[in-house]
Amino acid sequence: MNASTHASGSQLVPRVTVVVLTRNHVRQTVDTVARLMALPEHPNVIVADNGSSDTTVSLLASLFPQLRIVQGLRDLGMTGFNRAVALAHTDYVACCDDSTWFAPGALARATQLLDAHPRIAVISACVADEAEREIHPACQMLSATSPGGNGLPGPALVNFMAGACIFRASVLSELHRYEERLSHGGAEELVALDLLAAGHLIVYCEGALAHREPLYRWFTRAQHCTLARNSAWVAWMRLPLRDALAATGRALAVFARQRSLGPAGFAMLRGAFWALRRRHVVPPHVVQLTRQVRRAEHHVRIGVPAMAEKYDRSGQSAW
Known part of the structure; x- marks a missing residue:
């Protein structure tokens, strides 16, 4: 046993x-x-x-x-x-x-x-x-x-x-x-x-x-936009305004890179009202931990280009 x-x-x-x-x-x-x-x-x-x-x-x-x-x-x-x-x-x-x-x-x-x-x-x-x-x-x-x-x-x-x-x-x-x-x-x-x-x-x-197997896959344009949009929605539901705005900015940057700023941006805005109705900000210690990890991710991507290349720019790995 x-x-x-x-x-x-x-x-x-x-x-x-x-x-x-x-x-x-x-x-x-x-x-x-x-x-x-x-x-x-x-x-x-x-x-x-x-x-x-x-x-x-x-x-x-x-x-x-x-x-x-x-x-x-x-x-x-x-x-x-x-x-x-x-x-x-x-x-x-x-x-x-x-x-x-x-x-x-x-x-x-x-x-x-x-x-x-x-x-x-x-x-x-x-x-x-x-x-x-x-x-x-x-x-x-x-x-x-x-x-x-x-x-x-x-x-x-x-x-x-x-x-x-x-x-x-x-x-x-x-x-x-x-x-x-x-x-x-x-x-x-x-x-x-x-x-x-x-x-x-x-x-x-x-x-x-x-x-x-395979270890990872590459995302389509639509998947890049969906991941970035949903991450922004989660931020609006659970994180302080500063973090929600930052996540929104990252999402808009992804939309622009994927040449879908208009359609994806409109879809994100439309869903933002749904997200805000479910807003409940997490405690300060959780916010601090998320910010610490976000800063560390930024430095790791800069210091390890090979890893960053396999890691989707929207903040999600190609799973």
Whole structure:
């Protein structure tokens, strides 16, 4: 028996459920599910399907009769995680997409850390290619720009990688789920700020290793604009005026670079009224942490050009 299971009678009951988000990626999803089910931690696995029109659902059901599949009727983006996570009945929930899988022992390590540190709500995993020769640029940024300290097992974060993380299920159920209007970028930013405001911690952990193929992808023009717009909306919902204005300025700069200043700017303005109705500024210590990380990101991008080239200028990594 390891940290990721506990005994119930004569059976070992998993303490971790892995939720896999997918849409029309049948080959990758089958491969990822097979890898997860072969893990020594024997986690429960749930597939959250975002309205696939290929054979993803039927083939998974045929190959893995014990697998639980939550089907959506359309592409829900990150909010596709919501229903599946609500069905998990374990202490912890790990989330990944159909091209990402946790390495053997990673879930056990995450479970040990969450058991030992009750204030940690989320562990953001270290993501690398299968050969572990290259680390995802977002992870490099997280480890380089986030403060450590106070006996934590890794740097304290103001955000996390939604496609490679392990949640404390009880904390996740207390807070609202991923916001549908931010479903294609930025939903994790809002959740992260709310977690920090409630007194929880987010930590980056190299020992919680996840593999991804391909390691990163390049964003389309529309995706660049969506990420920047949503990040501005989150700032208007949770950060002081100074920070909200700065996020708006960064978004407008992205729109201009992507030659979409008019349409994207209008969409951001229209959604700003929705965001302002949900405005609740986080406590000063959270604001200070976000500013500290933002300043550090600026210096890291200047000092490490190769990393900056792989890191989207809107402030999001090409995940």
